[in-house]
Structures are given as C-alpha cells and as structure tokens.
Amino acid sequence: MNPETGQTVAADQAVGMPQLDFSTFPNQIFWLVVALVAIWLILTRVALPRIGAVLAERRGAITNDIARAEALKLQAEEAGAAYDKALADARAKAQRIIEKTKAEMQEQLDIALQKADAEIAAKTAESERRLAAIRDSASAAVEEVARETARDVLAAFGAKADATTVDAAVASRIKEGAA
Amino acid sequence: MADGSGFNIKPMDQFLVKPLFGGDAVHWYTPTNVTLWMGLAVVAVSLLLVYTTRGRAIIPNRGQSVAELTYGFIYKMVEDVAGRDAVRFFPYIMTLFLFIMFANVLGLIPFAFTPTAHFAVTGVMALAVFISVTALGLILHGTAFLRLFWIDAAPLALRPVLAIIELISYFMRPVSHSIRLAGAMMAGHAVAKVFAGFAGALGVGAVVPIVAMTALYGLELLVALIQAYVFTVLTCVYLKDALHPHH
Numbered sequence: 001m002n003p004e005t006g007q008t009v010a011a012d013q014a015v016g017m018p019q020l021d022f023s024t025f026p027n028q029i030f031w032l033v034v035a036l037v038a039i040w041l042i043l044t045r046v047a048l049p050r051i052g053a054v055l056a057e058r059r060g061a062i063t064n065d066i067a068r069a070e071a072l073k074l075q076a077e078e079a080g081a082a083y084d085k086a087l088a089d090a091r092a093k094a095q096r097i098i099e100k101t102k103a104e105m106q107e108q109l110d111i112a113l114q115k116a117d118a119e120i121a122a123k124t125a126e127s128e129r130r131l132a133a134i135r136d137s138a139s140a141a142v143e144e145v146a147r148e149t150a151r152d153v154l155a156a157f158g159a160k161a162d163a164t165t166v167d168a169a170v171a172s173r174i175k176e177g178a179a
Numbered sequence: 180m181a182d183g184s185g186f187n188i189k190p191m192d193q194f195l196v197k198p199l200f201g202g203d204a205v206h207w208y209t210p211t212n213v214t215l216w217m218g219l220a221v222v223a224v225s226l227l228l229v230y231t232t233r234g235r236a237i238i239p240n241r242g243q244s245v246a247e248l249t250y251g252f253i254y255k256m257v258e259d260v261a262g263r264d265a266v267r268f269f270p271y272i273m274t275l276f277l278f279i280m281f282a283n284v285l286g287l288i289p290f291a292f293t294p295t296a297h298f299a300v301t302g303v304m305a306l307a308v309f310i311s312v313t314a315l316g317l318i319l320h321g322t323a324f325l326r327l328f329w330i331d332a333a334p335l336a337l338r339p340v341l342a343i344i345e346l347i348s349y350f351m352r353p354v355s356h357s358i359r360l361a362g363a364m365m366a367g368h369a370v371a372k373v374f375a376g377f378a379g380a381l382g383v384g385a386v387v388p389i390v391a392m393t394a395l396y397g398l399e400l401l402v403a404l405i406q407a408y409v410f411t412v413l414t415c416v417y418l419k420d421a422l423h424p425h426h
Binding site for chain 2: 016017020024025026027028029030032033034036039040042043044046051054055061
C-alpha cells in the first residue's frame with residue numbers, strides 16, 4: 001500500500017499533474033512566503049552576523065598572531081646580534097689579556113735573563129781574579145824556589161855571592177824565560 | 180501493464196498537496212504537507228547555521244566548519260558573479276539557496292514531499308528575483324538600464340532585431356529559471372517512484388530496480404544540490420545585469 005495515496009480521497013487528482021492544480025497555489029505561495037521570511041529572519045538576525053563575526057575574529061586573530069610572530073622573530077634576531085657582539089667582545093678581551101700576559105712574561109723573562117747574565121759575569125770575573133791570584137802566587141813560589149836553588153848551587157860550588165846580585169840575576173832569568 | 184490492482188504506479192501522487200490534519204479543503208492558510216516540509220527546511224537551516232555555530236569558536240568544530248563553508252561558498256559566489264557591490268544582497272541570495280537546497284535534499288527522504296517540485300513555489304521565487312532585479316536596475320540606472328537590450332557591439336541595422344530578441348529572452352528568464360528547478364525535481368522524483376513501483380511488483384526480480392534506485396538516488400542527490408546552486412548562480416547573474424548593465 002502506498003501511504004501517500006492511502007488517505008487521499010480523489011482519484012481525479014492523480015490524473016493530471018498536481019503541479020497544475022491551481023486551487024493549491026494560494027496555500028503553497030502563502031507557506032513559501034512564510035518559510036522564506038522565516039529563513040531570512042534567522043539568517044539576518046542570528047546566523048549571518050554570527051558567522052561573519054567569527055570569520056572576522058579569526059582573520060583578526062591570524063593577523064595578530066602573524067604580527068606577533070614577526071615581532072618575536074625580530075627580537076630573536078636582536079638577541080642573536082647581541083650574542084654575536086658579546087662573543088666578539090669576549091674574544092677581543094681574551095686576545096688582549098693574552099697579549100698583556102705574554103708581554104709581562106717576556107719582561108719578567110728579560111729581567112731574569114739579565115740578572116742571570118750579570119751573575120754569570122760576576123762569577124766569571126771572580127773566577128778569573130782567583131785564577132790570576134793563583135797564577136801570581138805560583139810564579140812567586142817559582143821565583144823563591146829559583147832563588148833558593150841558585151843560592152844553594154852557588155854555595156855548593158863555594159862561590160860567594162851577594163844575595164842581592166843573585167836575586168837580580170834570577171829575576172832577570174825568570175823574566176827571560178817568561179818572555 | 181496497468182491491470183489496476185497488482186501494478187498500480189502513481190508517480191505523480193507524491194506531489195499532491197494535502198492538508199496535514201485531515202479534511203479535503205486546501206485553503207490558503209491550511210497547514211498542509213507543504214507547510215510541514217518547508218518548516219523542516221527552516222529547521223534544517225537553523226540546525227546548519229545557528230545550532231552548529233553556537234560555540235562561536237575561533238577553531239571551529241565539524242558542524243561550524245560546514246556552516247562557515249556554506250557561508251563562504253555563497254558569499255564568494257555573490258562576490259565573484261555579481262560583483263563586490265552585490266554583497267549587500269547576500270542575505271537574500273543565501274535565503275534562496277538554503278531554502279532550495281534543503282527543500283530539494285529533504286525531498287529525497289522516502290515519503291517526503293518536495294516543495295521545489297512545484298511550479299507555484301519555484302515560479303514565485305523566480306518572479307520575485309525577476310521583479311526585484313528589474314526594479315533594482317531601473318532604480319539604479321533609470322532608462323540607461325534599457326541599454327542592456329541595445330547591443331552596441333552589433334551593427335546598427337541589426338540592433339533593433341537584437342533588441343527584440345534580447346527583450347524576449349529577458350522576459351523568458353523567470354520561466355526558464357523556475358521550470359528548470361521544478362522540472363528537474365519533479366522528473367527525478369517521478370522516475371524514482373516508478374522504479375520503486377517496479378520493485379514492489381517484481382518480487383525477487385526487484386533487485387534490479389533497487390540497484391537502479393540506489394544509483395538514481397546518488398544522481399538525485401547531486402541534482403538536488405546542483406539545481407540549488409544553478410538557481411542561485413542565475414540569480415547572481417541577473418543581479419549583475421541589474422547592477423552593471425553595461426557589462
């Protein structure tokens with residue numbers, strides 16, 4: 001059974017097109033106008049302003065977010081630049097400290113070297129002096145021994161000789177030997 | 180074929196306008212199945228655009244996305260087809276589109292009634308569009324609106340002939356505008372009803388018409404949406420002619 005046709009009365013209605021049954025036109029048109037006005041009211045009073053506002057709000061939020069992101073990016077770039085500068089400064093400072101330290105060390109080294117040189121020179125001089133003294137005392141001893149020997153030789157041969165003459169002769173001979 | 184009892188298909192009965200609460204008389208104020216299904220369309224519009232957007236969320240949920248997409252789709256269409264200055268008519272066009280779309284789609288529910296399959300309904304809408312657009316053109320441009328029919332690009336001798344043709348075509352607009360929609364709806368629903376009648380009469384062989392019905396319903400859903408779109412696009416085109424008659 002067809003529930004649509006089950007309740008209707010007239011068989012003549014199904015003959016033609018119901019669309020051309022002009023008796024129903026006022027009814028359809030009336031309810032059409034009611035429905036359209038209802039939809040129009042719903043749209044203009046509630047739906048469209050609300051959706052439009054949501055869309056506008058979203059656009060605004062997106063624009064804001066993009067602007068904020070750009071600001072943050074700028075800040076980050078600034079921070080990066082500051083970091084680079086700090087790094088460069090630190091490097092320069094370190095370089096300066098290294099140079100200063102090097103210079104100080106060089107200075108200290110120079111002083112120490114000079115001191116060492118002076119000490120060495122002093123010690124050398126002292127050594128030379130002592131060597132000279134030893135050499136002098138040695139030659140004096142040689143002279144003494146020569147004089148003694150000469151006197152003893154003269155005494156052995158029985159010759160008398162003046163002490164001063166012998167000494168002079170020995171001295172001249174030693175001088176000749178040294179020469 | 181039609182032996183009266185076993186094979187009794189009445190494809191046009193679904194378009195009958197019947198009072199909802201008994202009785203035969205259909206006065207202009209009688210609540211009928213027209214009232215019911217138009218009312219359901221109004222409810223559907225409210226559900227789609229009001230209920231889903233109640234959260235007013237910046238990040239929309241599914242329902243709100245659909246509402247926003249519908250809004251954006253029609254808004255952009257009005258803007259693109261009729262121009263930026265036509266945006267102030269957007270609510271009217273949106274009303275037409277939503278009403279037609281929901282009337283079409285709801286009409287696909289079995290045993291439903293389809294208001295948009297009636298020339299009374301589509302004709303009133305087409306005439307409303309025609310009259311308001313023409314009035315708008317005359318108010319905005321005065322007699323310059325009539326230059327719409329005077330084709331400057333054509334040779335002078337041809338212009339009067341073209342003007343008559345243009346004039347006829349202009350006045351045929353509401354006719355084609357309304358019959359296209361009602362005709363598409365009526366044909367689809369009548370064919371569906373015929374197939375359904377076959378299915379009832381064929382017994383086991385009903386598989387064939389049922390498969391055909393399934394395919395037809397897919398097509399009909401497409402037609403329901405496309406016809407709503409076409410009606411709206413044409414409204415925008417006519418609106419563009421009224422706003423910018425000089426092309």
